[in-house]
Amino acid sequence: MLDELEIVYQGLKKLIGNPIELKCDLDEELPKELPEENKETVIVPLKYLKPSLSDWTVRVRLTNKGQVKLFKRPQSKSNDRLLSLEFIDREGTKITGILFRDGITTYERFLQIGNCYQISKGQIKVANKKYTSVEHEYCITLDESSLIERIPDDPLIKQVTHNFAKLLEIQELPIEKLVDIIGIVDRVGEVTSAYKSDEGFVDRRSVHLYDEDKQLIELTLWRSLAKESLARGQIIGVRNVRIGEFNGRRMLNTLHETQIIPNPADPRLAALEILARDVMSQTTSPVKPLERFREKAVLIAELESFKKEATERQGYYVINAMVIGEKHEGSIVYRGCKNCKRKVQDVCKSCGANAGTKFYFSFGLEVTDGTGKMQIRLLGNSAEKLLGVAANSVTDESAQRQLLSSIRGKVLFSNFLDVLVRNSS
Numbered sequence: 001m002l003d004e005l006e007i008v009y010q011g012l013k014k015l016i017g018n019p020i021e022l023k024c025d026l027d028e029e030l031p032k033e034l035p036e037e038n039k040e041t042v043i044v045p046l047k048y049l050k051p052s053l054s055d056w057t058v059r060v061r062l063t064n065k066g067q068v069k070l071f072k073r074p075q076s077k078s079n080d081r082l083l084s085l086e087f088i089d090r091e092g093t094k095i096t097g098i099l100f101r102d103g104i105t106t107y108e109r110f111l112q113i114g115n116c117y118q119i120s121k122g123q124i125k126v127a128n129k130k131y132t133s134v135e136h137e138y139c140i141t142l143d144e145s146s147l148i149e150r151i152p153d154d155p156l157i158k159q160v161t162h163n164f165a166k167l168l169e170i171q172e173l174p175i176e177k178l179v180d181i182i183g184i185v186d187r188v189g190e191v192t193s194a195y196k197s198d199e200g201f202v203d204r205r206s207v208h209l210y211d212e213d214k215q216l217i218e219l220t221l222w223r224s225l226a227k228e229s230l231a232r233g234q235i236i237g238v239r240n241v242r243i244g245e246f247n248g249r250r251m252l253n254t255l256h257e258t259q260i261i262p263n264p265a266d267p268r269l270a271a272l273e274i275l276a277r278d279v280m281s282q283t284t285s286p287v288k289p290l291e292r293f294r295e296k297a298v299l300i301a302e303l304e305s306f307k308k309e310a311t312e313r314q315g316y317y318v319i320n321a322m323v324i325g326e327k328h329e330g331s332i333v334y335r336g337c338k339n340c341k342r343k344v345q346d347v348c349k350s351c352g353a354n355a356g357t358k359f360y361f362s363f364g365l366e367v368t369d370g371t372g373k374m375q376i377r378l379l380g381n382s383a384e385k386l387l388g389v390a391a392n393s394v395t396d397e398s399a400q401r402q403l404l405s406s407i408r409g410k411v412l413f414s415n416f417l418d419v420l421v422r423n424s425s
Contacts, residue, residue, distance in 0.1 A: 041118075046093040049124050049138055057120040058140075059151065060087035062113050063094070063160035064239060067224060068104060069256040070199065083108060084257040086134060087119075090156045095136040096127055102144035110148070116157055118149045131257055133178040133240050162237060162266050168213045170250050175243055181252070182237045182266055183209030184276045186216055186287055188230050192339055195349050203227060209236075210287040212268070212275060219252045228260055233276045237264035249289065300372035320369060326407065327364030327375050332400055333391050336360045341380065359391040 044056045064086035070079045083104050085097035097119075099107060111117070119140070127139040142148065164182040165173075173179065189206035196202055203226035208216045219241065221228065230236070239259040241252040263269065279285060300319060337348035338356045348357070361383030366375050384390055387403065394403050 045091050046087070046089045046095045046136065047091065049095065049136075049140070051124045051126070051138065053124060056124075057118060058087070058089065059116065059118050059154065059157065060089050060095075061116050061154070061157045061159070062086070062111055063088050064257075064259045065111060065113055066240075066255075066257040066259070068108070084131065085111065086132075087117075087140070088158055088160065090154070090158070092158050092161070093136065094134045096132045096134045096139040097122075098139060098141045100141065100143045103142050103146060106144050107142075107148050110150070114159075116151050116154050118147075118151050120147045122146045129178070130176070131178070131240075131255065133180055159265075162239070162261075162264055164237060164264075164266060164268070166213065167209070167211050167215060167217050170217065170243055170252075173243055175245050177243050178240050178255075179243060179252075180237065180239045181209070181211075181241060182235070182264060182268060182272065183211045183217070184272055184279070185230050185232055185234045185236065186210055186279075186285070188232065191226050194340070210279075212271065214275075214279075214287045216287050216289050217250060217252060220254065222254050223256070225254050225258060225260060233280045235263055235269065235272050235276060237261040237266065300369050300374050303372070303374070319367075319374075321367035321374075322369070323365050324368050324373070325366035326404065327366055331397075332361060332363035332404070333359050333395055334362055359395055361387070361391045 041057050043059050044053070046058060046060065049056060049058070062085060064084075066084035068081055068083050070081060072079060081101060081104055083099040085099060086094060087097055088094050099111075119142070122140045122142045124138050125141055127134070127136060132139070162182070163180060165179045167181065167183060170179065170181075185207060187206075187208040191203055191205045193201045194204050202223050204223075205221045205226040207219045207221060207230060209219055210216050219238065237260070238252075238254070239261065240257040241254055244251045244253055279287065298319060300321065303319075334343050335345070335357050336342055336359070337344050338358050340348065341360060342348060344357055346357070360380050362377065362379050363383070364375055364377050366373060368374075378386065380391075387407070389403065394400050
């Protein structure tokens, strides 16, 4: 240190040896703390990560890796890429990671589920709960400038743990929520294709699952997951699936972030294995479709106020009404896709040529319950059940005129009907 030097003589006229000139800018502020050599890296627990923390390092295990997703940033014409990840640390805290752009090229193959990593030089941002079921408030965003290092397996970092919901619980959860489920495969459909505006044609397949309550729920597998090898009686865990609803029944859809886990480690696995063997041994399946969710019957006069008060889970309600008139223009039958039922000429742009086509009813009726009137549209199987004929038997105009004539005597002013109405507000 400079303050330890002592001047012993100032009159020396000749240099002795080869001294090195010492230059020191006394006006330059010295650092308050010099870095220590071999200083050990401070590991931050995931639960303490937040946006205000700029310099951090974490040691984690990778528990989930999604599929690369293309998306468009606001005010950008070109597509960008992201890859969703999930991590867990020694304390069992989970967090979502998002790898962007060239970071995917650098690290996608390097990152393998089950391996342990030391990660730094990323950013902490608020997590978008629309795309993850992980409870952490924040997520880690990473790119090509981030540092991800493989480390030896750390036995103190927990293996992945699951929190699978029961299928009946999905009835009580809001639409669009992400959940993790476990179930037994009952039926596996064929792989078809559907058109998405931001991706073009993508593969999809319908799978039906059940659990201890013996009620089926439909799970639609999208993209590469549609080609997963699945068989009746197989038990699978499915992470990060989104709740949807169709005709009053809850259904599930996979995302880029979804992970399918065969025979996952879970306390319910043994009981599900016994149930699967029992169901497979029976000639008549004891499992039934998940029941429709219905609210109590309401009056047409109460409709508007009821819709305003309805919660997310109250998407359907029943009106007991009488048919008093027809409301339609042109044909009451149309050719539609067998898969999505959209109106088509030959090939459905959404589902592709493999889906095929068939005829469907579509016509309007006016109904009343004595407190008011409303118009409804009768579609597909509901129309065939009410009229007692199949749509493909009345495709020409003369047959439709005869059918409409019979409607007036058969349906108009007849018995009251239960009308299932969807809240689209």
